[in-house]
Amino acid sequence: MTTIDNNLQQVMRRIAQACAAAGRDPAEVSLLAVSKTFGADAVAEAVAAGQRAFGENYIQEGVEKVAALRQLSPASLQWHCIGPIQSNKTRLVAEHFDWVHTVDRLKIAERLSTQRPEHLAPLQVCIQVNVDGGDTKSGVPPEEALALAQAVAKLPRLVVRGLMSIPDHAPDFEVQKELHLRAQRLFGQIKASGEPGLADFDTLSMGMTADLEAAIHAGATLVRVGTGIFGGRTYPAA
């Protein structure tokens, strides 16, 4: 068994234990393996261990990996863009990814919809929400999330699937859970809005290596785990 295989099993156990402790069905929580900064070989190892959904932050790096994996592995993979998107990168995202978690402006969503190729399924998107303030952070303020979700839902080549959040690192479980519950309450409100364009609103993307248990207790349906699977990252010098 490789290290990545081992790590994946361990993360799956953490998810199962958190679900048991929270009284949730583990089938409700999916695992996104965050492979940023790791090579296609590491992704291929995770694929061999059964993982199918991968998250990338840096668009160019992600696009190269999507192409490399097509050569390396016959398995059909799902690629999620989880990093910030500049206007000049929307075309690459629309052409190469299956999901985008970081929609926080209508203008970016409009470009993604226009640029999504006809032969591909609609792009699945989450609205990124900034649950803990901070003007410099990505994500819409909570009070603007419903209006943005409604506007994005009208775009023909996008399907609004839910909310995503990246709260600041908090030291303990209760604080982590309280921040995740803010996203969960908003998720519930938007779901309950009964908006016809939001019929597929079913994904709450939150929780990473350090706080996946708290996120699962707060209702996450998708956790994004990098370090716990691939190990520590070294960032190339800018």
Ligand SMILES: *Cc1c(COP(=O)(O)O)cnc(C)c1O
């Ligand atoms: C890097 C990253 C992750 C994974 O973080 P880890 O702490 O390595 O698990 C999850 N979500 C986003 C948006 C990230 O940028």
